[in-house]
Amino acid sequence: xxxxxxxxxxxxxxxxxxxxxxxxxxxxxGRRGDEAGVFxxxxxxxxxxxxxxxxxxxRGVIESPGRWQVSSGVYGVVSRLARRHGLTLLATAHTHxxxxxVAMSITDRLDGVRVPDFLAVVIGDGGAMRDPAEWSFNxxxxxxxxxxxxxxxxxxxxxxxxxxxxxxxxxxxxxxxSGREDE
Amino acid sequence: MNxxxxxxxxxxxxxxxxxxxxxxxxFHKAYAQETxxxxxxxxxxxxFGVADFTDRDRHEFxxxxxxxxxxxxxxxxxxxxxxxxxxxxxxxxxxxxGGV
Numbered sequence: 001x002x003x004x005x006x007x008x009x010x011x012x013x014x015x016x017x018x019x020x021x022x023x024x025x026x027x028x029x030g031r032r033g034d035e036a037g038v039f040x041x042x043x044x045x046x047x048x049x050x051x052x053x054x055x056x057x058x059r060g061v062i063e064s065p066g067r068w069q070v071s072s073g074v075y076g077v078v079s080r081l082a083r084r085h086g087l088t089l090l091a092t093a094h095t096h097x098x099x100x101x102v103a104m105s106i107t108d109r110l111d112g113v114r115v116p117d118f119l120a121v122v123i124g125d126g127g128a129m130r131d132p133a134e135w136s137f138n139x140x141x142x143x144x145x146x147x148x149x150x151x152x153x154x155x156x157x158x159x160x161x162x163x164x165x166x167x168x169x170x171x172x173x174x175x176x177x178s179g180r181e182d183e
Numbered sequence: 184m185n186x187x188x189x190x191x192x193x194x195x196x197x198x199x200x201x202x203x204x205x206x207x208x209x210f211h212k213a214y215a216q217e218t219x220x221x222x223x224x225x226x227x228x229x230x231f232g233v234a235d236f237t238d239r240d241r242h243e244f245x246x247x248x249x250x251x252x253x254x255x256x257x258x259x260x261x262x263x264x265x266x267x268x269x270x271x272x273x274x275x276x277x278x279x280x281g282g283v
Contacts (some may be wrong), residue, residue, distance in 0.1 A: 004207075004208065005230065005231055006207065006232075007208075008204060070276075072245060073199075076247045076275045077250075079202060079273040080250070083271075088204070088206065088207050089205045107210065110239065112276055113205050114234065115206065115233075118205055160230075
């Protein structure tokens with residue numbers, strides 16, 4: 001049957017390149033007033049590194065003023081990509097628009113990926129909030145998402161150097177992505 | 184498919200693996216080829232600790248094979264034919280707005 005599907009995660013190593021790619025992916029929709037988001041992939045472990053960013057845009061991805069939603073078809077595409085590369089979905093990062101609290105909404109909590117130690121990140125101001133220390137980092141504890149307080153955030157999230165793999169995906173498939181905005 | 188000896192004779196087993204995107208480790212089990220995909224879905228969901236539910240939306244988990252959703256009334260043999268040694272499936276969540 002296999003071992004625990006969700007090895008515990010104590011901390012995350014987040015490359016600055018992942019932050020930059022995330023912002024590049026979402027900021028265009030933010031300017032239109034729409035929410036947008038990305039997937040962060042890697043391998044689970046006590047200290048786990050974000051090693052890939054998947055920009056989600058196109059068929060099966062809803063970007064609207066109050067909602068960012070990814071269809072099961074897109075999840076299927078990313079599942080097959082992740083399997084080929086030995087990666088796991090560690091986190092989602094999505095935007096809230098200007099004036100909307102930088103915190104998980106009820107919809108975010110209900111529709112989020114609810115597995116242990118899953119990370120749900122909310123980026124403020126449609127992606128114009130560029131400092132990730134101002135974003136909301138939330139961890140699923142088995143019952144609900146808990147926002148990391150400042151001391152927890154400092155202890156568990158480390159910003160590191162290094163590259164990440166970049167892809168763009170939707171229900172039609174996946175392709176390599178430069179990580180640049182407006183592509 | 185693998186031929187596995189049992190007390191009743193030889194029984195054909197299908198090595199079945201199910202991946203779920205947020206999980207590090209897959210579900211794996213050898214099933215009799217007569218097993219329906221509904222059984223595989225149920226046991227995989229139990230392993231991954233997920234369940235269908237309805238809040239404001241309807242959340243359902245589905246198995247996909249080679250990019251398409253499977254028919255849960257089918258057996259593994261019907262899905263694969265006689266000569267496949269194993270199968271790799273993906274468990275994906277579908278959220279349908281306005282479930283309530």
